[in-house]
Amino acid sequence: MVYYLLSFSAELENLTDLQPRGGCDDPAYPYYFKLKCENCGEVSQKETCVVISEEVPLPTGRGTANLVQKCKLCGRDGSIQMIAGHGQPLTLEQSQKEEFAKLMIFDSRGFEPTDFSFADGWKAESMAGSTYNVDLSAGEFAEYDEKGACPVGISNLQAKFSVVKKQERRGGKDVFL
Structure with missing residues (x-):
């Protein structure tokens, strides 16, 4: 198993706290990305949608995952389980320093997630305290x-997946580095 941090x-x-509308662990927020098969290297043509509130049984019959899919080229099964509780909003300070904010961790078996696509369903707060519901599918947002x-x-959206390691449990919660 490999853990990927998005x-x-x-x-x-003049905005801060950019995050999915229901927070970083929003159970209804759809994550869209492509999948690369770890067996044959085939990258999916279409984006896959994964939602933390949706679970399907694993082919082995032992447990569930948020996504179970077969590679279209080699036919191998793969699964992705989302691990909530590690995301944080992007602040204005982080943006000014060109830092990345953690969004979600994926326990991936058989697939590597790539090419995350921003969609509708985000929110941000202005420095004056106004809240904005934001559609990022066009890659930017502008308002007065x-x-x-x-x-x-909001402009210059970037997303990246990086491999993280599960280190230990502290206070009943997994720690990833």
């Missing part, structure tokens, strides 16, 4: 904050 970054203008009398925006 992190994201963006240029925030009446309360703060200034423009607000």
